[in-house]
Amino acid sequence: MAETSKLPGLQISFRDNAFDPNATERYCLVVQTDRERLTLAVLDNISNDFLAFESWFFKKAVTDAQLAEQIERLCTDHEWLINGFKRIDAIVTTEKFTFVPAPVFDSAAAREYLAFNIPLTENDVVRNDILRQTDARNLYAIDRKLENALCRLSSSIRIRHHFTPLMEKVLSSAKNQNEKKMHAHIRQGQFDLIVSDNGHLLLGNVFTFYSGEDFIYFLLFTAEQLKLNPEKLDLEISGEVEEQSSVILAAKKYVRNIRFAERPSGLRFAEGFNQFPQHYHFNLFALHFFS
Numbered sequence: 261m262a263e264t265s266k267l268p269g270l271q272i273s274f275r276d277n278a279f280d281p282n283a284t285e286r287y288c289l290v291v292q293t294d295r296e297r298l299t300l301a302v303l304d305n306i307s308n309d310f311l312a313f314e315s316w317f318f319k320k321a322v323t324d325a326q327l328a329e330q331i332e333r334l335c336t337d338h339e340w341l342i343n344g345f346k347r348i349d350a351i352v353t354t355e356k357f358t359f360v361p362a363p364v365f366d367s368a369a370a371r372e373y374l375a376f377n378i379p380l381t382e383n384d385v386v387r388n389d390i391l392r393q394t395d396a397r398n399l400y401a402i403d404r405k406l407e408n409a410l411c412r413l414s415s416s417i418r419i420r421h422h423f424t425p426l427m428e429k430v431l432s433s434a435k436n437q438n439e440k441k442m443h444a445h446i447r448q449g450q451f452d453l454i455v456s457d458n459g460h461l462l463l464g465n466v467f468t469f470y471s472g473e474d475f476i477y478f479l480l481f482t483a484e485q486l487k488l489n490p491e492k493l494d495l496e497i498s499g500e501v502e503e504q505s506s507v508i509l510a511a512k513k514y515v516r517n518i519r520f521a522e523r524p525s526g527l528r529f530a531e532g533f534n535q536f537p538q539h540y541h542f543n544l545f546a547l548h549f550f551s
Contacts, residue, residue, distance in 0.1 A: 269330065274532030275312035278304070281340035287311070290547045291350040291413070292422065293406065295448055296321045298331060299544055305346070309528045310545075324354075324403035325383075331409040341413065348414045349547050353422040353447070355466055356384065357400035365397045374399045389424040393431035394461040398424050422543060427454055427464055429524070429546035430496075435459035440488055443521075444479070445543060446499035446507065451475065455486060462486055472510030480514060490514050496521050498542035524548070 279302060280286070288303045296319055302312035316334070321327040335342050356378045365373075371386045380386070384401035391398055400421040410417055430443045434456045445452040449470070455463040463486065467478045483490050498521035501507055511518060520539040523529065524546065 269316045269318045269334075270314065271317050272313065272315040272535075274530070274535075275302075276309070276530035276532070278309065278530075279311035281343070284340055284343040284345050287345055288347045288349070288548070289345045289413070290544055291348065291410070292353070292541075292544050292547075293324075293327060293331075293351070293410075294353040294422070296327065297448065298327070298334070299541065300341075301541075301544055303527075303548060305548075307528070308526060309530065310533065311530050313530075313532060324406040328403065328405035328409035331406075332412060335409070335412045345414065348417045350410050350413075350417055350419045351422045351425065351543060351547055352400075352402050352406065352410075352419060354400055354402060355450075356380070357398060357421055357423060359391070359394075359464065360388075360397045360399055362390075362395045362397055370399055374401060387419065387421070389420050391424065391427060393428050393459070398427075420547070423452060423464060423466075425546040426452060426543045427461070429542075430454045431456055431459050431461060439494060440486075441494045441496065442479070442483075442488070443496045443498065444475075446475075446497065446501040448500075451478075451499065453478070453482060455482065455488075469507075472506035472508075475507045476510045476514055479511065491516055493517060495519075498539045500536075500540050503537070 288305050289300060290303065291300045296317055298316040300314050301310050303310050318327060318330040321330050358374055358377050360373055370388055374380065374386055380401055383404045385404050385407050386399065386401050389398040398421050407419065410419060426445055434441050438458055440457045443454045450466055450468050453465050453467060463482060469475045469478065480490060483493060493515055495515045495518045497518060521542050522538045
């Protein structure tokens with residue numbers, strides 16, 4: 261079996277001395293797929309310590325099916341990934357999603373709901389997540405091969421759409437705050453935008469951007485549609501973006517109140533996590549909150 265450190269595609273890997281790769285059944289695993297990326301973290305949910313982290317980039321995996329092939333190969337060669345965990349939760353990132361109010365949701369019509377707005381293929385599996393904070397369902401499609409690859413990790417893996425834990429965490433944090441808030445979670449060439457008023461959802465959407473100008477255009481356009489004043493808007497940023505990047509510098513020209521998200525309270529992180537800012541991988545850690 262190949263050593264993890266020598267496998268192709270690995271970008272970041274570290275583990276705390278307390279992590280025992282031969283006793284993974286003691287831990288929980290959280291996983292996220294995002295285009296050509298696979299990110300995972302290991303949690304000891306007894307002590308609430310995140311003990312290990314890995315980020316993989318497969319530059320040729322431009323489709324979900326190709327990403328599935330890389331995950332299958334990783335499952336075969338990784339030194340501890342499929343040793344068995346107490347619990348495994350995974351996030352899949354896909355633009356094929358929509359929200360349906362819970363009172364009108366019918367599971368038998370889930371595919372029909374989603375297909376009304378989004379073209380589906382025969383390889384798409386339609387799933388749904390409960391959005392407790394806003395009394396709705398998040399309907400989304402996942403490629404069948406990607407779903408099968410993730411199930412290689414565990415037959416009891418819990419798969420969710422990337423917007424689900426993000427929205428649950430953001431809306432929960434905004435409760436009992438009598439003001440409108442905007443949260444932008446920045447990913448690879450895209451960002452997830454959530455606007456709330458006292459914890460109530462006003463908007464949730466995904467935007468594709470190529471520059472800081474694109475980013476601020478979508479923010480200001482959204483603010484205009486919702487009649488929000490950028491001078492008074494509270495904007496929280498999370499995701500893999502540097503504080504001095506063109507994206508943030510462009511936003512600061514128009515939005516006065518910008519702050520960066522922090523990791524969920526009540527959790528501890530191994531020393532290796534200090535190599536990236538607290539607002540990085542916000543959604544991955546929010547998955548534990550949702551679980």
